[in-house]
C-alpha cells in the first residue's frame with residue numbers, strides 16, 4: 378500500500394486526511410501523548426483494518442477520540458463524575474471508560490459493553506476529528522508489542538506501507554500514553570497510569586484506587602483492561618530493571634559494562650561515572666516528566682544497537698513516575714534485580 382506522508386499540516390492537508398477517514402481509510406495522527414492509528418469509529422470494516430495494520434489481537438479494545446468532552450453523550454452513558462473530570466482534565470491525556478451506547482460497534486470494544494473515551498489536546502488531532510465529523514478510534518500507532526511511537530520517524534518505521542496516510546506532528550509532548558480510568562458510581566480505578574497522576578485524580582475522586590496490574594504481572598485471564606495482559610514496549614534484547622541505592626547501582630552497571638555486551642539506561646546524573654558505549658540516559662533522577670518523554674525513544678534506540686541485554690534504572694512509582702514504572706516493568710517482563 379502506498380502511504381501518503383503529510384508533512385505540511387496546513388488545514389487543507391488535514392482536510393485531505395479527514396476525507397480519507399470519512400472514506401473508511403487509516404490515518405496515523407499525532408496526539409499529545411503518542412501517535413495514534415486512526416479510523417472512523419462507526420465504520421466496522423475500517424476499525425477491523427486497524428487491528429490488521431498493527432497486528433493487534435482482536436481482544437484488545439480501542440480508545441475513541443472526540444473533538445470535545447460533551448460529544449461523549451452520543452457514544453456513551455456519561456455521569457456527573459465524567460463531567461467533573463472533563464472540566465478539569467479535558468482536552469488532555471485522560472481516557473475514561475464508560476458504559477457504551479449502541480452506535481459504537483463491538484469491533485471497537487472487542488465485545489465489551491464499555492467504551493474508552495478520550496479528547497486529545499493536540500491541535501492536529503483536534504482538527505482532524507472535527508473535519509472528519511466522526512469519532513476516531515485509535516490505538517497507539519506501533520506494531521503490536523513495540524514501544525509506542527513518539528515521533529514521525531518511529532511511525533514511519535512501523536507503519537509506512539501499512540496505512541493510507543501518516544501526519545507528521547513532530548515529537549509528542551508527553552511521550553507515554555494517556556491515563557486510563559474506569560468509573561464506578563462515585564469511585565474510580567486507574568487501569569493505566571499516565572501524565573495525569575493518581576494524586577491529581579484523587580483531588581476530584583477521593584475514592585480512587587490503582588489496579589494491581591499497574592505494578593504487577595497480570596495473572597487474571599479476564600483483566601479489567603485487556604491491554605494489561607500483553608507484554609509491551611519491548612526492545613528486541615531482554616530488559617532488566619535494577620533497584621538499590623545510587624552507589625550500588627553504579628557499581629553494578631560498571632561491572633556489567635566490563636563483563637557483558639550490554640546496554641545501560643540510566644538517569645542523567647549517572648552518566649558521568651559510566652562508559653559511554655551503548656549508554657542512554659532518559660532524564661534526571663527526579664524529573665519524571667522528562668523520563669516519560671524520553672522512554673519510548675530510548676527503548677527504540679536500543680534496537681539499533683547490538684546488545685545482549687539492557688540494564689535500566691528502576692524509576693520512582695510516585696506521580697508521573699508511576700507511568701514510567703508501569704511501562705518499564707512491562708518492557709522488563711516484571712524482573713527486577715535488587716543490588
Ligand code: TXA
Pocket residue numbers: 408410411412413414437438439440470472474486489491492493495515516517518553554555556557568569601602603604605
Ligand atoms: O494516549 C493514548 O491513550 C494513545 C493515543 C493514541 O490516544 N492511545 C493508546 O491506545 O494508547 P492503545 O490502544 O495503545 O491503548 C488503549 C488501552 C489498552 O490497554 C486497552 O486494553 C484499554 O486502553 N481499553 C480500551 N478500551 C477499553 C475498555 N472498554 N475497557 C477496558 N480497557 C480498555
Ligand code: MG
Pocket residue numbers: 516517525
Ligand atoms: Mg498501545
